[in-house]
Amino acid sequence: MRANKSMQWMFLAAALLALPSLAIAQQGEIHVGKVTGHSDAGKQLYFRFCWGCHGFRGDGNGENGPYLNILPRNFVAATFKCRSTPTGTLPTDEDLYDSVGRGFTNSNMPAWISLTKQQRADMVAFIKTFSPRWKTDKPGDPINVPAEPAATLDGIKHGKELFTKLECWKCHGPEGRGDGPSASTLTDSNEQPIRPYNFAEGSHFKCGTTNHDLYKIFMTGLDGTPMPSFADVIKPEDAWDLVHYLRTLQVNHKSPELALWMGTKEGAEFVKAQKVGGTPTGSGIKQ
Amino acid sequence: MFHWASSSMKRRVPWLASLLVCGFLVLAFLLIDSRSASALPVPAGKVYAIPAFGRKYGMPCSACHEAWPKLNNFGQSFKDNGYQMGNDRDAPIFQQPAYWPVSFRMTPQWHRQSVDRADITNPATGTPVEGRLTTHGFDLSGMDILTAGTLAKNISFLLVPAAGNDAVFAFESANVRFSNLLKSSWLNIKVGKFELDNMISEKRIMTLSDFGGYQIYHFQPATEFLPDGSFTPFYTFGMGDNQIGAEVSGHSKNSYTRYSAALLSGNDGSVGVPNGHGYDTYLTFSQAFEAGSLGLQRVGAFAYIGRAPTYLATSSLLTDGFGQKSFYRAGFFGLWYLKKLDFMTMYTRGGDNVFLGTGTPSFSPLPAGAQGPTWNAGFIETHYTVNPQFILVNRYELIRMSRQALPITPGVFEPGVSVPSANFGDIDSLVFGYRYYPFISSRAGFAFHNEYSVVRQRGVAPLSGKDLTNNSLFLGFDFIF
Numbered sequence: 001m002r003a004n005k006s007m008q009w010m011f012l013a014a015a016l017l018a019l020p021s022l023a024i025a026q027q028g029e030i031h032v033g034k035v036t037g038h039s040d041a042g043k044q045l046y047f048r049f050c051w052g053c054h055g056f057r058g059d060g061n062g063e064n065g066p067y068l069n070i071l072p073r074n075f076v077a078a079t080f081k082c083r084s085t086p087t088g089t090l091p092t093d094e095d096l097y098d099s100v101g102r103g104f105t106n107s108n109m110p111a112w113i114s115l116t117k118q119q120r121a122d123m124v125a126f127i128k129t130f131s132p133r134w135k136t137d138k139p140g141d142p143i144n145v146p147a148e149p150a151a152t153l154d155g156i157k158h159g160k161e162l163f164t165k166l167e168c169w170k171c172h173g174p175e176g177r178g179d180g181p182s183a184s185t186l187t188d189s190n191e192q193p194i195r196p197y198n199f200a201e202g203s204h205f206k207c208g209t210t211n212h213d214l215y216k217i218f219m220t221g222l223d224g225t226p227m228p229s230f231a232d233v234i235k236p237e238d239a240w241d242l243v244h245y246l247r248t249l250q251v252n253h254k255s256p257e258l259a260l261w262m263g264t265k266e267g268a269e270f271v272k273a274q275k276v277g278g279t280p281t282g283s284g285i286k287q
Numbered sequence: 288m289f290h291w292a293s294s295s296m297k298r299r300v301p302w303l304a305s306l307l308v309c310g311f312l313v314l315a316f317l318l319i320d321s322r323s324a325s326a327l328p329v330p331a332g333k334v335y336a337i338p339a340f341g342r343k344y345g346m347p348c349s350a351c352h353e354a355w356p357k358l359n360n361f362g363q364s365f366k367d368n369g370y371q372m373g374n375d376r377d378a379p380i381f382q383q384p385a386y387w388p389v390s391f392r393m394t395p396q397w398h399r400q401s402v403d404r405a406d407i408t409n410p411a412t413g414t415p416v417e418g419r420l421t422t423h424g425f426d427l428s429g430m431d432i433l434t435a436g437t438l439a440k441n442i443s444f445l446l447v448p449a450a451g452n453d454a455v456f457a458f459e460s461a462n463v464r465f466s467n468l469l470k471s472s473w474l475n476i477k478v479g480k481f482e483l484d485n486m487i488s489e490k491r492i493m494t495l496s497d498f499g500g501y502q503i504y505h506f507q508p509a510t511e512f513l514p515d516g517s518f519t520p521f522y523t524f525g526m527g528d529n530q531i532g533a534e535v536s537g538h539s540k541n542s543y544t545r546y547s548a549a550l551l552s553g554n555d556g557s558v559g560v561p562n563g564h565g566y567d568t569y570l571t572f573s574q575a576f577e578a579g580s581l582g583l584q585r586v587g588a589f590a591y592i593g594r595a596p597t598y599l600a601t602s603s604l605l606t607d608g609f610g611q612k613s614f615y616r617a618g619f620f621g622l623w624y625l626k627k628l629d630f631m632t633m634y635t636r637g638g639d640n641v642f643l644g645t646g647t648p649s650f651s652p653l654p655a656g657a658q659g660p661t662w663n664a665g666f667i668e669t670h671y672t673v674n675p676q677f678i679l680v681n682r683y684e685l686i687r688m689s690r691q692a693l694p695i696t697p698g699v700f701e702p703g704v705s706v707p708s709a710n711f712g713d714i715d716s717l718v719f720g721y722r723y724y725p726f727i728s729s730r731a732g733f734a735f736h737n738e739y740s741v742v743r744q745r746g747v748a749p750l751s752g753k754d755l756t757n758n759s760l761f762l763g764f765d766f767i768f
Contacts, residue, residue: 041580048349048675049361052729064345064729103374108345110372114364114541116577204375282378282439 030093030125035117037093042126045119053108058130060190070107071190078131079189079224082207087221087229089140090133096124098208105204143219146236148211151244151257153264159245162238166230171196175274176249189224196227199249200274214243251275336491337433338767339388340365341729344372348732349675353629354722355732355767356491357670357678360575360583363486364542369443369466369475370436378440388436394736396763399423400497403756404748417750427452428495428763431459441466445481458558460529473537480531480556484547484571486587487620487631489527493670493680496761499718499740501527501666502684503635508660509712509747510692511639511646512702521646522595523555526616530556530567543575545587553594553611565611567593573620582624590617598648610649612640618664631668637661644692645703654703656694663687666716676724680738686714699752707752713745720761734765 028039046054055062058075065072073080082099083091091099100120103111112120128134149155163169171186173179176199188194203209207217219239221229234242247257248267251274261267336355341348348355351362358366371377379386405420429452435445442465449459462479466472482490489504504527511521532551538544553565573587592615596608618635642649644660666684673679688710696705706712720738741758748755 038580044674048347052347052350053345062345067345103372105375107374108372108376110344110365110374112361114361114543116583118577118580119582201375282380282442 028125028129030097030121030128032093032097032117032121032124035121037097037118037121037123037125039122039125039129041119042122042124043129045115045123046126049112049115050123058127064108068108069192070104070194071188071192072109074190075127075130077189077224078133081222081224082217083140083220083223084142084216085140085220086143086231087223090137092139092142093121093124093128095139096127097121100124102208104206106206143216143231145212145215145219146240148215148243149237149240151247151260153260155241156245156248156257156261158238159241159243162234162242163245166233166242171226172199175270176200176246186226188226194225199246200251203250203253211240211243211247214246215239218242336392336732336767337388337390337435338729338731339390339433339436340370343382343386343388343436345729347675347727347729348724349727353670353672354493354675354678354724355734357493358488358491360542364538367475367536367538367542367545368472369441369464370445371441371443371466377437379437380439388434390433390767391430392433392765392767393430394428394495394763394765395425396428396495396736396761397423397425398496398762399760401758404751404753406749415750417748423760430454433767438463441468445479471537472540475536475538477534477536478532480529480558481534482529483526483549483569483591484534484536484545485526485589486545486571486573486585486622487633487668490529493668493678493722494682494718494720494738494740495736495763495765496718496720496738496740496759498716498742498757498759499682499720499738499761502686502714502716502742503633503664503666504528506637506662506664506686506714508639508644508662508688508692509700509744510644510660510702510706521597522643524593524595524614525555526591528556530569531558532566543583544573546572551593560607564607565594565596567591575622578624581626582629583622584624585622586619587621588617588619591615595643597642597646598650610642612642612649614639614643627672629670629672631670632665634663634665636663639692641692647703654693657692658690660688660692661690663689675727677721679719679721681719682717684714684716686712688712700746707746711746714742716740716742722765731768732766736761736763736765 030037051062053062053064053068053072054060054075055065060072060074062072078090080091080095083089083095085091085095097120100123101111101113103109169180170182171180173183178196178198180196183196186194186196197206205214205217206222207213219229219231221227230239244257247255248261250258251271262271336348336352338348340351351358351365353359365372399421400423401419401421403419404417406415407418407420408415429450431447431449433447437443442463444463445460447458447460448456450456458480460480460482462477462481464475464477466475468474468476482488489501492500494500505525507524530549530551532549534547534549536545536547549569551567551569552560553567554560569589569591571587571589573585575583575585578584592613594611594613597610597612600607600609616635616637618633620631620633623630623632638661639659641653641657641659645654645657647653664686666682668680668682671679691706691709691711693704693706695709696707698707700707700711718738718740720736722734722736724732724734726733738761739759741756743754743756745754746752
């Protein structure tokens with residue numbers, strides 16, 4: 001009987017001792033789908049792939065930082081542009097994982113899609129060790145993205161009105177070329193000049209390529225940049241109209257919205273005017 | 288076929304002297320101020336590794352290379368995408384005007400080479416003598432000038448003027464690539480001189496000594512040597528040699544799935560068209576798959592089908608090869624990762640037409656009993672990447688003749704008549720070494736390279752027809768900027 005009790009006490013003591021170590025082990029783990037990322041493995045990957053820009057301490061002060069016109073992300077500040085969570089909150093693990101795989105267009109951050117899922121998850125686990133914020137705050141709840149309605153001409157025209165009303169044009173320019181009157185004054189959280197997105201240039205947005213991604217961008221904002229969240233300003237159905245209108249500004253990217261818009265006289269003239277340019281520069285963009 | 292040691296340095300050298308020199312070099316290396324390396328909190332041939340890309344994109348060598356020059360899948364993907372990251376900032380219009388996409392690579396070195404049965408005939412007496420010949424000394428490698436990058440979005444180039452250590456230059460590579468045609472990564476076209484799409488790249492080989500190269504990529508049966516017994520095959524072909532032609536290739540976004548098909552001038556990459564009115568074909572396919580925390584595994588297959596002339600015809604205007612006969616090399620390969628330990632495995636089956644195999648012009652009668660030679664070859668190369676700054680390398684390679692071109696008659700090899708044994712010309716090769724990179728940066732690369740290699744080939748000693756063994760010890764300071 002006494003022996004049994006001793007065993008019970010020993011078992012309890014062992015369990016109590018094991019708990020903190022279990023917690024420590026789990027602290028360096030993240031889960032993306034069926035993949036579990038481990039920070040210790042991610043550390044080795046970070047010091048292979050990432051430190052040149054993001055720095056040894058994850059503060060964005062890598063040896064290449066001074067030479068980049070868009071400074072590398074400061075993981076210590078834990079402010080992230082691409083999120084599915086409301087502005088001001090931490091992103092989900094999936095958000096970070098997607099960002100690593102997608103890269104950031106128009107910056108030096110490439111798409112790391114050629115790394116394995118495990119490697120990308122490991123990287124994310126390690127990135128989260130740089131900021132104490134991950135210990136005190138929880139990621140925000142992903143915003144709800146309602147089902148996308150079919151694009152209509154009326155919707156596109158309504159989106160255009162919103163583009164004016166919400167003063168998107170002040171930064172992005174009246175034609176979406178990133179040349180609005182405020183564009184030259186904008187700075188990011190590093191107090192570096194930042195250029196608003198030029199819709200006429202490419203097919204990729206900063207945080208994805210789909211309409212769903214575009215919806216999330218202006219409903220969550222791009223934290224660390226002047227791009228605010230419009231979640232409190234516009235209703236979801238209005239937001240979709242804005243999405244459909246913004247697609248028509250991408251005159252070099254085929255989309256159903258652009259096709260619809262080009263069926264109108266106004267749209268056809270707009271696209272024609274946008275495509276008139278000078279000599280190709282080899283940038284892939286007709287100036 | 289491996290290279291011969293220079294016969295101009297016939298002198299026996301005690302091992303002790305060699306060890307002293309090695310010790311001196313290692314000591315000198317240890318005295319290098321490598322404080323920048325200690326700041327890194329990580330526990331601590333001819334090569335295409337291009338720091339100009341590191342400078343352009345601000346990435347350390349280790350981003351694209353497991354340990355340079357060996358590519359990892361990210362580097363492979365970058366190469367497959369026409370040297371583009373795909374972030375809309377690849378075209379030179381986005382670079383500082385002063386950016387110059389040029390890198391240089393060279394390896395000052397000390398090396399010792401030895402062959403056990405060299406022809407060391409005494410010129411005074413004329414008595415044929417076979418004996419050990421050892422050479423050693425400080426030396427230089429050749430130099431590669433690596434220029435590569437994008438000319439415009441989806442149009443890239445690679446130009447590699449390379450010199451031997453005598454500073455005579457040739458174009459190792461010179462090609463233009465059109466990427467993502469029809470907006471698809473599955474259609475890319477490259478034209479010019481380029482390395483065959485070998486996933487186990489000889490241009491990114493991790494061993495540098497004279498006998499440490501891939502035998503498998505250059506093997507030709509010993510019966511193809513010139514009838515005077517000199518070790519120069521009548522026709523030359525190496526899958527490791529860069530070839531001139533056009534290549535169509537494609538890949539998935541992450542380069543897990545890859546294919547390429549090339550149409551090549553049949554002259555082993557030589558400029559000009561002599562011997563080159565025939566065309567060769569090279570096909571390859573590979574598929575990678577993830578294996579959890581072990582890493583990315585890849586398997587693939589390749590086939591090279593070519594034709595080579597059996598005699599040359601010349602006039603005052605033209606030289607050309609005639610009597611074309613066929614040859615092939617085909618096989619499988621695998622890249623296997625067990626976390627920090629990885630293996631590269633390759634199997635190749637080779638075969639030459641009987642005229643090529645015996646060095647017989649197609650208009651001449653074949654030697655009695657001649658047949659097309661065939662052989663099997665393979666290797667396993669192991670790397671243990673302790674961290675991006677230190678890698679251990681080992682490779683064992685073998686080549687086995689499965690069918691000799693000439694009848695087997697025990698005795699000494701008689702060119703054009705017989706071979707002495709069924710295993711005549713078989714090769715066993717072993718190489719091991721390490722590379723240590725005292726710093727990793729996005730500007731330049733530097734490695735201390737130490738390696739030992741030994742190659743034995745059956746029955747090819749020049750006088751006795753016994754086995755011939757070469758070995759090489761190599762210490763080099765491999766730098767690229």
